[in-house]
Every structure is written in C-alpha cells, then in structure tokens.
Amino acid sequence: MTNPSVPSVEPRQALFLDLDGTLIEFRNDPTAVRADAALTDVMAACSRQLGGALALVSGRRISDLDVSMAPHLFPAAGLHGLERRDATGNRHMAPVAPDSLGTVREKVRTALADEPGVRIEDKGLALAIHYRTAPERSSTIRSVAQNILADIGPAFRLLEGSGVFELLPRAASKGAAVRAFMAEAPFSGRLPVFVGDDITDLEGFQAVREMGGFGIAVGGRVKAEYRFADVAQVRRWLGAART
Numbered sequence: 001m002t003n004p005s006v007p008s009v010e011p012r013q014a015l016f017l018d019l020d021g022t023l024i025e026f027r028n029d030p031t032a033v034r035a036d037a038a039l040t041d042v043m044a045a046c047s048r049q050l051g052g053a054l055a056l057v058s059g060r061r062i063s064d065l066d067v068s069m070a071p072h073l074f075p076a077a078g079l080h081g082l083e084r085r086d087a088t089g090n091r092h093m094a095p096v097a098p099d100s101l102g103t104v105r106e107k108v109r110t111a112l113a114d115e116p117g118v119r120i121e122d123k124g125l126a127l128a129i130h131y132r133t134a135p136e137r138s139s140t141i142r143s144v145a146q147n148i149l150a151d152i153g154p155a156f157r158l159l160e161g162s163g164v165f166e167l168l169p170r171a172a173s174k175g176a177a178v179r180a181f182m183a184e185a186p187f188s189g190r191l192p193v194f195v196g197d198d199i200t201d202l203e204g205f206q207a208v209r210e211m212g213g214f215g216i217a218v219g220g221r222v223k224a225e226y227r228f229a230d231v232a233q234v235r236r237w238l239g240a241a242r243t
Contacts, residue, residue, distance in 0.1 A: 006216060006226040009046060009241035014053040014187040014213075016178050016204060017043075018196035019060060019068070021162060022218050025231050026132065033068060039235060040072050046241045047074065052087050052186045057174050057194070057204055059159075059166065061123055077177035080159065080168060080200060082125050084177050086184055094171040101127060104152055104167065111144045125169065132163035141165060161198045162221060175203035182211060195234060197221060 009015065020026055020033070023043075027033045047054040055075040056065050062078035062085055077084045084092040108127055112118050117134025118141065120127060131141050145165045149158045152167075159166040178194065181187045192213035194204040198221055205215030205224050215224030218234055228234050 006228065006237060007214075009049070009193075009238065010191075011049055011051070012191055013050060014055075014182065014190035014192045015046065015050060016055050016057045016181070016192065016194045016208065018194075018198070018201050018204070018218075019056055019058045019065065021197035021231070022195055022201075022234060023231065024068075026162060034070075035068050040069055042235065042239045043069070043074065044072050046238050049241055050186075050190075053190055055087075055181055055187070057081070057177055057196075059126075059128070059161065059164075059200055075181065077174065077181070079123055079126050080166070080172040081174050081177035082169065082172045084180060086181070087186055092180070094169065094176075096125060096169040096171050101125070101152075101156075101167065104148060107148050107151070108144075108167070111148065112141065115141065126172070127167045129165045129167075130163060131165075135163070159200050161200045166200075173203055174201060175207035178204050178207040179211075182207075194224075195228075196224075 017023060023039060024033055024035060057077045058065055059080050060078055062076050062083055065076050065078060066073055075085060075087045082094045105122060108120055115137055117131060119130040121130060129141055129145060131137055142165060145158050149156060155170055156167060157170045182192055192208035192211050194208045195216045196204055197218035202222060208215060216226045216228060217224040218228045219230060
C-alpha cells in the first residue's frame with residue numbers, strides 16, 4: 001500500500017518528479033531506460049488533474065527524458081537544472097559556456113581508462129562517471145573526480161549520486177529549476193511537492209520547503225517530510241490521483 005502518511009495528489013499542487021530511482025528503477029545504463037506505457041499514461045492523467053503543473057526534474061538531458069517518456073512531452077528540467085523547458089515549450093539555459101568542461105573530458109577519460117566497470121557519459125554541459133557495476137571502486141573514483149575538480153576551479157562542482165559522480169557547472173541546481181517553474185503558469189500559486197530519491201534531489205526538497213510545500217523521499221538514501229519505500233509506491237500514489 002501507499003504510505004498512508006503521504007498526502008494524496010491534489011489539484012492545488014504543483015508536482016516535481018525526479019526520474020531514475022523515483023519513477024523508474026535504476027539501470028546500469030540510464031540512457032537506455034524507457035518508461036512503460038502504464039507509467040506515462042498515469043503521469044499524463046496526473047498532469048491533466050493538476051492543470052499541467054507537473055514537471056520532470058532530472059540529471060538526464062531533456063532530450064533523453066523525452067525519449068524515455070514518449071509519446072508524452074512534459075515540462076522538464078535536465079542536467080540538474082542547467083536546461084529547462086517550460087509549460088509553453090520555451091527553452092531556458094543556465095548562463096554557462098557551451099563547452100565549459102573543455103579539456104576536462106580528456107582528463108577524466110585518461111584518469112579512469114583502466115578502471116573496470118566505469119562508464120563515462122558525456123552530457124555536453126556535464127560529465128557523469130557511472131560505476132554501478134563496480135561499487136567497490138567508489139573511493140578511487142571519488143578521489144579522481146575530486147582531484148580533477150580541484151584543477152578546473154570553483155566554477156564547477158561534484159555531485160555524488162547513486163552509483164554516479166557528476167562534474168558540472170556550479171550553476172546547476174534542481175532547486176533553481178523548481179523556483180523558476182513556480183514563477184510561471186501553471187505552477188505559480190500552487191503547493192509545490194518534490195519527489196526524489198538521492199542526494200542530488202536535496203536542493204529540490206529545500207526549494208519546495210521554502211515555498212510552503214514538502215518533499216517526498218523514495219527509499220532510504222535521503223530524508224524529507226514524507227517517504228515512499230520504493231518506486232512501486234510512487235507509481236501507485238500517482239495512479240491513485242486518477243480516481
């Protein structure tokens with residue numbers, strides 16, 4: 001059953017949803033994951049109930065989110081907020097250079113070339129170092145990423161997620177993306193709710209909290225006002241909003 005302490009989805013809310021680990025189970029290659037029709041249909045119905053005030057807020061690129069959620073296109077923030085598509089379809093980009101990581105790509109590839117089970121995902125404005133199949137190498141990979149971060153300066157930061165480290169511009173912020181959505185129709189004036197599972201979602205929790213809303217953590221990695229045990233509970237919660 002859905003955790004009875006979690007408030008139901010209500011028409012007055014604005015809903016912000018992480019994807020991997022929240023709506024979809026983790027995979028070794030997250031870019032290859034496709035949402036099933038049952039999930040996308042539930043989300044579309046939920047979006048209609050909320051007057052369109054439902055957005056995806058993810059570390060993935062928006063283009064990857066669209067492929068995963070096809071045929072539906074939802075308002076979305078990608079790359080931890082570096083890119084955003086509002087409810088009218090307009091695109092917004094954080095003020096960072098298109099090739100801000102520059103030679104960092106080669107540094108990362110060279111430093112981790114001999115690390116087994118490591119996959120480097122180049123997202124353009126961010127580099128993700130996936131090690132889900134080699135969790136025992138996390139300390140080594142963290143050290144490499146921190147050393148590279150020290151070389152490239154304070155304009156960048158390191159985000160540690162579940163099975164991944166990401167090097168990206170400091171301007172990236174899920175919280176900033178949520179605040180931007182909440183300043184626009186159809187999100188403005190609603191009660192914001194953020195659902196996420198990882199350390200990378202903490203800024204989203206904080207943003208909705210500051211605006212009178214609340215966060216819902218999935219699993220046990222992070223804490224929020226409410227919690228779902230797993231992805232299945234999140235999906236049942238969304239599905240109940242249609243009834």
